[in-house]
Amino acid sequence: MPVDDFSLSANSITGESTLVYQDVARQVQKTKGIRIINFGIGQPDLPTFAKIREAAKKSLDEGFTGYTSAYGIDELRQKIAEHLSSKYESVRKEEVIVTPGAKTALYLAFLLYINPGDEVIIFDPSFYSYAEVVKMLGGVPVYVKMKFNESTGFSLNLSELESKINKKTKMIVLNNPHNPTGMVFDPIEIEKLMEITKEKKVLLLSDEIYDYFIYEGKMKSVLEDPDWRDYVIYVNGFSKTFSMTGWRLGYVVAKEKVIKKMAEIAANIYTCPTSFAQKGALAAFESFDEVKEMISLFKKRRDIMYEELKKIKGIQVHKSQGAFYMFPFIGEILKKANLSVKDFSLKLIEEKGVTTIPGEVFPLEVGKDFVRLSFAVKEDDIREGIKRMKEFIDMLMTP
Numbered sequence: 001m002p003v004d005d006f007s008l009s010a011n012s013i014t015g016e017s018t019l020v021y022q023d024v025a026r027q028v029q030k031t032k033g034i035r036i037i038n039f040g041i042g043q044p045d046l047p048t049f050a051k052i053r054e055a056a057k058k059s060l061d062e063g064f065t066g067y068t069s070a071y072g073i074d075e076l077r078q079k080i081a082e083h084l085s086s087k088y089e090s091v092r093k094e095e096v097i098v099t100p101g102a103k104t105a106l107y108l109a110f111l112l113y114i115n116p117g118d119e120v121i122i123f124d125p126s127f128y129s130y131a132e133v134v135k136m137l138g139g140v141p142v143y144v145k146m147k148f149n150e151s152t153g154f155s156l157n158l159s160e161l162e163s164k165i166n167k168k169t170k171m172i173v174l175n176n177p178h179n180p181t182g183m184v185f186d187p188i189e190i191e192k193l194m195e196i197t198k199e200k201k202v203l204l205l206s207d208e209i210y211d212y213f214i215y216e217g218k219m220k221s222v223l224e225d226p227d228w229r230d231y232v233i234y235v236n237g238f239s240k241t242f243s244m245t246g247w248r249l250g251y252v253v254a255k256e257k258v259i260k261k262m263a264e265i266a267a268n269i270y271t272c273p274t275s276f277a278q279k280g281a282l283a284a285f286e287s288f289d290e291v292k293e294m295i296s297l298f299k300k301r302r303d304i305m306y307e308e309l310k311k312i313k314g315i316q317v318h319k320s321q322g323a324f325y326m327f328p329f330i331g332e333i334l335k336k337a338n339l340s341v342k343d344f345s346l347k348l349i350e351e352k353g354v355t356t357i358p359g360e361v362f363p364l365e366v367g368k369d370f371v372r373l374s375f376a377v378k379e380d381d382i383r384e385g386i387k388r389m390k391e392f393i394d395m396l397m398t399p
């Protein structure tokens with residue numbers, strides 16, 4: 001058999017991810033010597049907080065280097081359960097599985113439920129991996145276009161969502177706070193979504209990985225519903241809140257029976273999350289002062305990015321309330337310059353050394369008029385990067 005005769009699952013992946021643009025930037029830096037300003041990356045720019053690093057080092061020195069339970073270590077499951085119970089409805093340790101990153105948590109959730117032909121409702125725009133994994137499993141992503149308004153931002157468009165639910169619908173995927181738009185959705189909208197989900201008897205996969213990145217307003221978690229066990233698969237992780245992206249630690253919260261099934265799958269795919277990383281994560285729960293400091297730093301950066309973007313003619317931008325992304329509308333600029341958003345991002349890297357992520361990566365229609373910029377970047381670089389972006393757009397707009 002030819003070695004490049006891949007499976008249907010493997011071939012369903014488009015290969016389009018935010019990482020592609022990092023590769024282009026590296027190449028530009030090497031060949032042109034331009035210092036890259038990177039608005040493309042989805043991670044805090046701070047090192048993992050000291051207590052966490054120390055705890056992981058200690059556990060390594062103590063020889064905690066073997067396999068752990070497929071569920072993750074008991075102390076960490078307990079901590080996660082206690083932490084969530086202190087904020088929301090009660091969660092028990094048996095209702096938690098620790099995974100290698102939130103992406104694996106999402107993968108387990110999809111793998112557990114999706115049969116070929118099953119439909120999964122995904123908002124457009126959304127984190128790219130949801131639709132890719134659904135397709136990989138033979139499922140069908142059904143997109144609900146969010147509505148954009150410069151002053152109010154994006155809204156979930158629940159009437160369209162309701163009209164798309166049918167017998168094949170297995171699941172709705174929610175991400176709040178939202179990548180790539182930076183929205184913290186109106187709690188009333190979230191409540192309505194929860195009601196629709198329950199009424200229509202579908203599952204709600206809720207990815208709340210940005211739950212600490214909130215600059216304005218209040219976030220409604222799906223775990224606030226006392227009936228969450230009946231319909232919720234909750235995903236969160238350590239990557240963003242504690243700047244631990246490379247540690248690969250996430251988790252799922254769901255009814256005990258669901259978690260047991262996930263552990264069976266985990267045991268056959270990756271055995272367990274990394275042992276000493278889990279010990280480090282225990283100390284994350286003593287690091288909320290550091291988290292708070294990071295959030296106020298990011299709030300300042302958000303304000304700077306917003307003010308600078310507002311100065312560019314042709315851009316419409318809503319000030320994000322959450323996550324660490326700004327998602328400005330550049331549709332008119334693209335139309336005038338006769339460029340696709342992908343070409344816009346590529347040219348911006350090539351000519352000005354500024355990395356952004358074209359909105360169509362997220363993953364379909366709506367994003368074609370938007371670019372995503374991360375403000376997890378130093379203040380001076382935000383100013384410099386947006387200045388270069390303005391020069392680039394001015395150049396595009398000059399006949």
Ligand SMILES: Cc1ncc(COP(=O)(O)O)c(C=O)c1O
Nearest residue numbers: 042101102103127179237239250
């Ligand atoms: C919405 C969302 N969910 C999940 C993830 C993946 O997180 P992890 O690095 O823990 O796998 C990301 C990372 O960018 C994300 O933006």
